[in-house]
Amino acid sequence: xxxxxxxxxxxxxxxxxxxxxxxxxxxxxxxxxxxxxxxxxxxxxxxxxxxxxxxxxxxxxxxxxxxxxxxxxxxxxxxxxxxxxxxxxxxxxxxxxxxxxxxxxxxxxxxxxxxxxxxxxxxxxxxxxxxxxxxxxxxxxxxxxxxxxxxxxxxxxxxxxxxxxxxxxxxxxxxxxxxxxxxxxxxxxxxxxxxxxxxxxxxxxxxxxxxxxxxxxxxxxxxxxxxxxxxxxxxxxxxxxxxxxxxxxxxxxxxxxxxxxxxxxxxxxxxxxxxxxxxxxxxxxxxxxxxxxxxxxxxxxxxxxxxxxxxxxxxxxxxxxxxxxxxxxxxxxxxxxxxxxxxxxxxxxxxxxxxxxxxxxxxxxxxxxxxxxxxxxxxxxxxxxxxxxxxxxxxxxxxxxxxxxxxxxxxxxxxxxxxxxxxxxxxx
Amino acid sequence: xxxxxxxxxxxxxxxxxxxxxxxxxxxxxxxxxxxxxxxxxxxxxxxxxxxxxxxxxxxxxxxxxxxxxxxxxxxxxxxxxxxxxxxxxxxxxxxxxxxxxxxxxxxxxxxxxxxxxxxxxxxxxxxxxxxxxxxxxxxxxxxxxxxxxxxxxxxxxxxxxxxxxxxxxxxxxxxxxxxxxxxxxxxxxxxxxxxxxxxxxxxxxxxxxxxxxxxxxxxxxxxxxxxxxxxxxxxxxxxxxxxxxxxxxxxxxxxxxxxxxxxxxxxxxxxxxxxxxxxxxxxxxxxxxxxxxxxxxxxxxxxxxxxxxxxxxxxxxxxxxxxxxxxxxxxxxxxxxxxxxxxxxxxxxxxxxxxxxxxxxxxxxxxxxxxxxxxxxxxxxxxxxxxxxxxxxxxxxxxxxxxxxxxxxxxxxxxxxxxxxxxxxxxx
Numbered sequence: 001x002x003x004x005x006x007x008x009x010x011x012x013x014x015x016x017x018x019x020x021x022x023x024x025x026x027x028x029x030x031x032x033x034x035x036x037x038x039x040x041x042x043x044x045x046x047x048x049x050x051x052x053x054x055x056x057x058x059x060x061x062x063x064x065x066x067x068x069x070x071x072x073x074x075x076x077x078x079x080x081x082x083x084x085x086x087x088x089x090x091x092x093x094x095x096x097x098x099x100x101x102x103x104x105x106x107x108x109x110x111x112x113x114x115x116x117x118x119x120x121x122x123x124x125x126x127x128x129x130x131x132x133x134x135x136x137x138x139x140x141x142x143x144x145x146x147x148x149x150x151x152x153x154x155x156x157x158x159x160x161x162x163x164x165x166x167x168x169x170x171x172x173x174x175x176x177x178x179x180x181x182x183x184x185x186x187x188x189x190x191x192x193x194x195x196x197x198x199x200x201x202x203x204x205x206x207x208x209x210x211x212x213x214x215x216x217x218x219x220x221x222x223x224x225x226x227x228x229x230x231x232x233x234x235x236x237x238x239x240x241x242x243x244x245x246x247x248x249x250x251x252x253x254x255x256x257x258x259x260x261x262x263x264x265x266x267x268x269x270x271x272x273x274x275x276x277x278x279x280x281x282x283x284x285x286x287x288x289x290x291x292x293x294x295x296x297x298x299x300x301x302x303x304x305x306x307x308x309x310x311x312x313x314x315x316x317x318x319x320x321x322x323x324x325x326x327x328x329x330x331x332x333x334x335x336x337x338x339x340x341x342x343x344x345x346x347x348x349x350x351x352x353x354x355x356x357x358x359x360x361x362x363x364x365x366x367x368x369x370x371x372x373x374x375x376x377x378x379x380x381x382x383x384x385x386x387x388x389x390x391x392x393x394x395x396x397x398x399x400x401x402x403x404x405x406x407x408x409x410x411x412x413x414x415x416x417x418x419x420x421x422x423x424x425x426x427x428x
Numbered sequence: 429x430x431x432x433x434x435x436x437x438x439x440x441x442x443x444x445x446x447x448x449x450x451x452x453x454x455x456x457x458x459x460x461x462x463x464x465x466x467x468x469x470x471x472x473x474x475x476x477x478x479x480x481x482x483x484x485x486x487x488x489x490x491x492x493x494x495x496x497x498x499x500x501x502x503x504x505x506x507x508x509x510x511x512x513x514x515x516x517x518x519x520x521x522x523x524x525x526x527x528x529x530x531x532x533x534x535x536x537x538x539x540x541x542x543x544x545x546x547x548x549x550x551x552x553x554x555x556x557x558x559x560x561x562x563x564x565x566x567x568x569x570x571x572x573x574x575x576x577x578x579x580x581x582x583x584x585x586x587x588x589x590x591x592x593x594x595x596x597x598x599x600x601x602x603x604x605x606x607x608x609x610x611x612x613x614x615x616x617x618x619x620x621x622x623x624x625x626x627x628x629x630x631x632x633x634x635x636x637x638x639x640x641x642x643x644x645x646x647x648x649x650x651x652x653x654x655x656x657x658x659x660x661x662x663x664x665x666x667x668x669x670x671x672x673x674x675x676x677x678x679x680x681x682x683x684x685x686x687x688x689x690x691x692x693x694x695x696x697x698x699x700x701x702x703x704x705x706x707x708x709x710x711x712x713x714x715x716x717x718x719x720x721x722x723x724x725x726x727x728x729x730x731x732x733x734x735x736x737x738x739x740x741x742x743x744x745x746x747x748x749x750x751x752x753x754x755x756x757x758x759x760x761x762x763x764x765x766x767x768x769x770x771x772x773x774x775x776x777x778x779x780x781x782x783x784x785x786x787x788x789x790x791x792x793x794x795x796x797x798x799x800x801x802x803x804x805x806x807x808x809x810x811x812x813x814x815x816x817x818x819x820x821x822x823x824x825x826x827x828x829x830x831x832x833x834x835x836x837x838x839x840x841x842x843x844x845x846x847x848x849x850x851x852x853x854x855x856x
Contacts, residue, residue: 103526108519116527292846298846358821406516411789414565422785
């Protein structure tokens, strides 16, 4: 049962309060994370074996699996499952391939040419969660853009299963991506290993991927401590559904529950122009929850969520923009009239037949998205996340003639005489 | 006099040692920064007035200047100076305007349409340094892409001058950018004010701009503490010049000194295939240093710098890629043969007549660039830095038919039954 608020009765302060989530509960675990990171930095591989024994309850000798192991594991899944992973791979590849585009040379003044060229980040680290749920889809979502970008080294870390190996789905995705090795390391220790490097695990330039609060905290921590960067800060997953009376309450409830089953800290917010719809969705939630395997988890997440009743769709989008949801679903016949009003969101799903789970797995868009309000300033992962754009410029004799005195005047007014001289000396 | 190393005599460890810079000397000031940030967060405007009195030695009543003040100050600079700022503005605008491009809709399967749309970050904060040097050029470099992106609110902070105002150059740039207010706050307190908001200063979504080590540390700190993001971590400025015997030693020396005059912690690295050129550059350094106003500063920076002698240009680029310089200048007739080998750099200057200072001020490229090796994973500031790219998708009945079972299989294998149900319920 969703708590319901009337938008017009909420003060700006109450709205600000409602949209806050994940106010860094992880600070409590910072000390643990720091001790793990320091341990890996200092002791390398042996510490990773110890953590595997301690956290994953498995004895690991060799910290990675190679091609032959991967092949064997990949062969254990059904043809239907392989085919589904292939289709997801192809769609993700097709969509992301369009993101790398050559830019044109701009002649800002005669003889002054400027342009940008794209270069891959050389070494990237992909973290694939593997605790309560193993997420092969995340490997595709990170591996495909890394391949399209042309990253030279793709280091994949995932916690070992009880077997001391990985599951067949992850193995099959590695094959699709032509990645020939996976490191059996999870948690904060995986982040530390990729940030500092160990005997077995290469240091990378940027670390990607979701994870539990230890992984997330470790990413933030090493971002401030090393020159390794990260994709984005991550928090619990969330969805905001905007629905009017044209919506099907069963679809809306199913979408809210798909979010809620991720964990008790997930948020599933309904914003509706129609009080009857909110009631119908509540009825459907009860009905669908009853038959859900992860019902207890989902139930708790729903209790932490809420509904907002607004006057019209414009107001609904207004609230959504303040919330800045990771996923935004517009279940209304009139979605086309409001998409231009969307300012802050990670990924948007349009109409009654576009469930978030399509984008989570297979439609082609990325599912690594900004949570916790970060959609105000972050984009989701794309090929852009795996490249740098380097600016180039060339100035000819004519160009120097054109631009020289401007640079001299500006350097002079900033009091930087050597800057000025670098131009003057070339003019004589 | 640059210490000179022979590339072939250096071990991989020695190279790694050479390219390290800025190993976070700022940790020493973290406590001060935290106390400033906490003070601003708790006490708002009054604390900002206290810090202005303490750090800027000026009593401030109103914490900002408005349009009429800005107009008066802007009128105090000469027409030549105005004209130079206008040309810089126009070139920067022309180059950055090409960076916003509409993307196409991709139909990954029949009826499954995916695309990205660009949205501005709503509220951005620009920090303009104003201590030892006031940098109007930085205001243009941040303000122009913010304007092109369409940011709704552009908050500019800069420390007050002894007059309690700002200088005329910054005022003129504000006019060019049509920004009608500037906040008189500097240092870590400015970053804190924009991160949390005070009575006078609006909270923003993302903070941009270089600054001293207090500003830099405060940016890193709030990035981990709030959901406000930052442009990039920043360290002392640096240049790497690759020069062969076709280079003019006077030009090379001038470029090294333009970097060195920024501060004693700036690095100016020369990589050359020609030992005679290195000698000639050393002679020129001595000559040019003698007449430089900031000679003492530059002298110290040069002492912290070095030269590397390589066999050929390919080796020179190899070293440069490991160093990952903020600025890379190729002073060789053969620059066209090596640009494709460049992997890591912020901004690249090609040929004998393209000094870095052209890009610092007026050619059109951005001068806010990754330092300290961050060019391995970061790009410089561009319009991209001021926008998000939101993914959108629409699935038709046909599309759901096409993609439905794939999503169901993938959700099932990840054990996420509510994800599966969000598709199944729509198929019936």
